Amino acid sequence: MPPTSELGRSVSSRLLEVLFAFGPGHTRTTLAGLARRTGLPQATVRRLALELVAAGALDRGPDGVLTVGTRLWQLGALAPLTEPLRTVALPFMDDLYTALQQHVQLAVLEGHEAVVVERRSAPSAVTLVSQVGGGLPLHCSAVGKVLLAHGGPALFDVLGERGFERFTPRTIVDPVRLRGDLSDCRRTGTAVVHGELTTGADSVATRIMDADDRVVAALSGVVRTGSVPLAAVVPSLVASGLGISRRLGWVPAGSGVRPRAAVRRRAAV
Template identity: 65%
Template sequence: MPRTSQPGRTVSARLLDVLFAFEPGRSALSLADLVRRTGLPHATVRRLAGELTAAGALERRPDGRFTVGLRLWQLGTLAPLTEPLRNLAQPFLEDLYTALHQHVQLAVLEGHEAVIIERLSAPDAPELVSRVGGRLPLHCSGVGKVLLSHAGPRLIETVLSGELRRYTPNSVVSPAALREQIAGCRRTGAATVRGELTADAESVATRIVNGEGRVVAALSVVVRAKSVKPQAVLPSVIASGLGISRLLGWRPGVKIRGTDPDHH
């Protein structure tokens, strides 16, 4: 349910709700779309959208629909982690893509999900459920398992005690089985997922570590099921993850500390 109809919300909160109505798959919205997604009155949305457009945060297309404006996009690139990480990782993603011609993606932890911050995809690669800027579940995606495995105990317990959705018949939703996978991923730094999120896709993922030994992202290659043996892809993925980690300042011997301070 939209929260913007609640009384007492500030103008800035309502402006943010208009902006956050945009998301992957909904990058161009009409005024009616914004009204429906925010729950605000039509006149209020029209006024706020006009102000955001005048400021360059939104742009209005010839067909009347709104999109995220250039100034807002430029602001997003200043996020302290994602842009430097994307720039450093890009050559490694390109090399993996050139070698395998499959999906290659980079993701970070946000809340209880993995957010894709970069992806290179081949036209004949398996269709996936998300895209750049999209979110993946932690319990049944390759990058998600890596990020979950290196998270703190509180996040792990929250995820494992919550709803573990079964996306396909292969989805692992047993907390006990996931604990075993988490232990293995912590030990090796890598995870392999076979048809858990998308039935015809297999994912091989590894961690990316900064100079403090903290896991800041996960890198994965997603291939069509049974087209490539995961064991054949794994060394290249791990090597790429180590290469990116070195550029972030990590060196062998630095203890892996996980994604947040309560990791032990």
């Protein structure tokens, strides 16, 4: 039974359970659907959902179908990382998409998965398993490998204890081999995946850094297997990643230019 049915849960926790019942593939639902997904009694779900509708966090159509409300979307847009990142990255993504005419996507680390925060896709491009706002496994997607490679040893250990899921015959699940891939990723700043998550889809990703030299996101191109040599995509992708990083305040080591974050910290002393 879902944890929300436990006695003693606060009203706020139940409100959050109702909101978090929405997600990729579950953008529209009914009161009965919310009750099934949350495990809460229907009377409780109805009361909470109507309160959220009154507050503008949810919208309810004439047919009773519930969707995420505009006010909640506006609140999410204020997230300190994703919105500035998306604003900076979009022009670079548009240029890459114009050249590639398949998929270009931007992802950040959220818990134990890579969450896609923006994507440009051609109608004829290979079908992907995730949507914008959805998560990708860290061990077998290109953006995921970039984020996992720079996420610290503890993150890898946690995933290793759970076991690496095999999605296709090409998914790398051997921890030793995967560690080798991640070591190469830290050295080069890029990750290449051949059909590990989706058969018939290959991808290459590069890291995006901020003013504190932290890897805060990954940018990737995803193509139909055999349609484009991935080696030909890497230079443009890396250049875009570096351009986004510079716009976020990152400065290459040894350039003689002080990062903007360091300047701000010095000024605050």
